[in-house]
Amino acid sequence: MYQSSKPQRGLLPVASRGQSPVAVIGAGIAGAWQALLFAQAGHDVTLHERSDTAMMLATSHWAGGMLAPWCESEISEPIISRLGLRALDLWRRELPDTPFNGSLVVAHTRDRGDFERFARMTTCHRRLDARGLSELEPSLQGRFRDALFFAGEGHVEPRRVLPKLHERIIAAGGTIKFNSEPAPADITGIVIDCRGLSARDRLPELRGVKGEMILIETCEVELARPVRLVHPRWPLYVIPREGNLFMLGATSIETEDTGVSVRSALELLSAAYAVHPAFAEARIVEFGSALRPAFPDNLPRIAIHDETIAVNGLYRHGFLIAPALAELTLAFVERGQIDNEVMQCA
Numbered sequence: 001m002y003q004s005s006k007p008q009r010g011l012l013p014v015a016s017r018g019q020s021p022v023a024v025i026g027a028g029i030a031g032a033w034q035a036l037l038f039a040q041a042g043h044d045v046t047l048h049e050r051s052d053t054a055m056m057l058a059t060s061h062w063a064g065g066m067l068a069p070w071c072e073s074e075i076s077e078p079i080i081s082r083l084g085l086r087a088l089d090l091w092r093r094e095l096p097d098t099p100f101n102g103s104l105v106v107a108h109t110r111d112r113g114d115f116e117r118f119a120r121m122t123t124c125h126r127r128l129d130a131r132g133l134s135e136l137e138p139s140l141q142g143r144f145r146d147a148l149f150f151a152g153e154g155h156v157e158p159r160r161v162l163p164k165l166h167e168r169i170i171a172a173g174g175t176i177k178f179n180s181e182p183a184p185a186d187i188t189g190i191v192i193d194c195r196g197l198s199a200r201d202r203l204p205e206l207r208g209v210k211g212e213m214i215l216i217e218t219c220e221v222e223l224a225r226p227v228r229l230v231h232p233r234w235p236l237y238v239i240p241r242e243g244n245l246f247m248l249g250a251t252s253i254e255t256e257d258t259g260v261s262v263r264s265a266l267e268l269l270s271a272a273y274a275v276h277p278a279f280a281e282a283r284i285v286e287f288g289s290a291l292r293p294a295f296p297d298n299l300p301r302i303a304i305h306d307e308t309i310a311v312n313g314l315y316r317h318g319f320l321i322a323p324a325l326a327e328l329t330l331a332f333v334e335r336g337q338i339d340n341e342v343m344q345c346a
């Protein structure tokens with residue numbers, strides 16, 4: 001399935017040097033999937049995380065958790081769809097209760113042109129009329145004249161799914177050390193560096209792209225799936241969470257400041273109000289922001305240097321692509337397979 005080549009000279013599959021222990025640094029979505037697949041494959045895995053179990057220092061903690069390869073193809077390179085489609089299978093395999101009930105795209109009348117463009121740039125969607133939309137999401141009755149339905153997409157709740165993945169790592173025989181902050185150089189054996197933006201000491205071209213979000217609570221609106229509102233600047237969305245909570249996301253700003261601006265808050269709250277006016281009465285539970293780790297081309301990279309493998313640059317697609325990146329790393333370590341699109345060997 002993947003473009004791969006035989007191991008090059010000097011790039012021996014690391015496992016061929018013996019069954020070295022595997023240390024994964026960073027238990028965000030990238031590191032959690034790496035640790036899980038390596039532990040399941042029988043490696044002696046230790047996952048180190050500097051945060052406590054609440055994972056507040058991870059960008060992953062603040063994410064929307066949409067698994068949306070078709071919607072994302074509007075603005076992403078084909079590699080994201082390739083990895084994303086493979087990752088959907090891995091999510092289904094590992095966490096079969098992951099909701100795969102699709103996602104919706106709607107637009108204000110004034111953004112009609114952008115909505116039609118979104119429809120042209122993406123595939124695997126069905127156009128719903130107002131009636132079809134209200135059959136799927138009764139709360140949206142009368143709100144929009146049509147919608148795009150991407151039936152194959154899914155979503156996870158990051159703050160619930162990270163602990164689930166961590167549990168599965170332990171069940172597969174791995175060890176997790178929270179409040180543990182080693183540098184890759186401190187560890188012998190295979191090191192998989194998934195430190196996100198903190199890996200800039202080794203990957204200086206990484207940058208942070210700010211994403212802001214708001215969590216609100218109301219029992220006046222019920223949604224079963226993410227709803228994206230076409231917006232001239234950012235794809236804004238409302239994602240239902242357990243307990244009458246909704247996440248409003250997400251801005252995408254080229255800054256490493258981590259506050260939430262008034263302008264962003266207004267835009268996120270207006271998006272919710274446009275999806276349903278009853279959101280105006282919702283209670284604001286949380287404002288938050290985090291920095292997405294990105295390389296200059298906004299594409300993910302697996303950088304291999306001796307026994308250290310850095311998995312980074314997941315940008316706005318961490319939840320979508322992390323399982324597929326873990327599968328590629330494992331295939332390299334066990335069989336020396338190189339994926340030419342994603343891997344870089346020093």
Ligand SMILES: Cc1cc2nc3c(=O)[nH]c(=O)nc-3n(C[C@H](O)[C@H](O)[C@H](O)COP(=O)(O)OP(=O)(O)OC[C@H]3O[C@@H](n4cnc5c(N)ncnc54)[C@H](O)[C@@H]3O)c2cc1C
Pocket residue numbers: 025026027028029030031048049050051055057058059060061062063064065066067180181182183194195196197198210211212213249250251289290291292293311312313314315316317318319320321
């Ligand atoms: C608002 C927002 C919404 C988003 N929505 C989506 C979405 O819907 N779908 C999607 O696919 N993606 C989404 N993303 C993108 C996604 O969150 C990122 O791509 C992803 O979180 C990056 O994961 P990571 O594991 O590389 O980094 P992180 O989650 O930051 O994990 C890195 C971990 O390494 C730890 N660490 C750092 N240094 C050390 C050390 N020395 N020792 C031990 N631990 C260390 C950190 O504490 C952290 O836990 C969103 C992002 C934002 C900000």
